[in-house]
Amino acid sequence: MTTPRPGTANHAGPSAGLPLDTYRAAVALDQPFRAAAPPAPADRLLGHIHEALGLLSGDPAVSRLGLSGDTVRKLREADFATTRGALRALLTVRGPGPLPDGAAAELDALLGGERLARPLVDAGRLPSIAETFPGTSYPAADRTALWQGDITTLAADAIVNAANNALLGCFVPRHACIDNAIHNAAGPRLRDDCHLIMGLQNGPEPTGTAKITRGYLLPARYVLHTVGPIVDGPPDARHERALASAYRACLDVAAEVEPVRTVAFCAISTGVFGYPKAPAARIALRTVADWLEAHPGRLDRVVFTVFSDDDRDVYRAALASGAVRTRQP
Template structure:
């Protein structure tokens, strides 16, 4: 898929996944973009002097990706059932990406992954409505900012979670 910017569900180091061949979006994006993406992320983390907090976003170039930019966000780590503060942190991750992308004039299309639903443990069925609501509310307040915002899914279970949330009335 081609988009001006893609979202990476990053870890707090922003340096990519440290598990070789792990099938996560962080690994896939870093591998496809090439080593300069990791260099950019290292520069960011070094300059800020701390790991990336949950619910914020940073931007880098996309290098070898079919996207000019990568928005890196760290979603909440959930063990068991998510709490209200997990949903707030997850929504913050989505909003932070939109806020940051909106500052870059040539980002007109944006592709989101399912933030926190992999190894970070957020149940897909609970994460999808949070994501749809956060993005839908942001777009409703700024309807002309982006030409297209999509949710790119990795597994059938991700797609089913979004479809179920939409069937239940969660507006995008």
């Protein structure tokens, strides 16, 4: 999960957000993304890192890292891990806005090359829950999958990002949240799109709603951004409704985009947002099953993506217990 930005309150009840039609054209949602440069081969990645650092050495984000332009340029003499970490940190703290001339091509070559270097997983070919858990009573078992891995390597039509209500991504370098991972892999255009949407909305993203953007350098064509509830202590009925709303909102928005046939969820609101994992998994499973029953044939596959063994185990326990058959909050 993402760390909430300072000054951005998060409420445990869904409310109306900006409809897709009001920002769809602004973020060119229906136009396929065309990178400014082809993916670089593995032996050329370091060169693109060096070029990108040089071009970004005068960016205001440099001072936010406590560095100078000269220091950033000298980083190009360091080893691969150091220079790549510096570039990642710089892009993490950099606000939305145009890149210096030539930087987009360098970043597209780098991020595209890194994407090709990672083993990609086809979401549509993952075994279903029905195949993985024979005899399960889960009603959507034949249309869903449980997969453990890095969601930025998942070739789904859309993946879900658990965001905070600023919706601009994580600004903390090396923070181990999904928001940071997704923005790092997609590239800075993702933050630009979110900034544009938030400007049109003119206010924070309500809890339990969702927005959609293109996925840029991710293997997923689209990213669904949603804000789940923040929980301090045991969740109550308001938290349950808000979490269910976040899952439904993602599916509702995805259904408005015709090419989307596969959607991959992360574990929304778990982690630093504090929602206990076991009840969150049950809500996720129930909500998705209810939505698929109400929209037969609209999606081919919904994937519950988990990263840790603990996350995987709570989903397995929920599927084994039959608790997901109870009525949705």
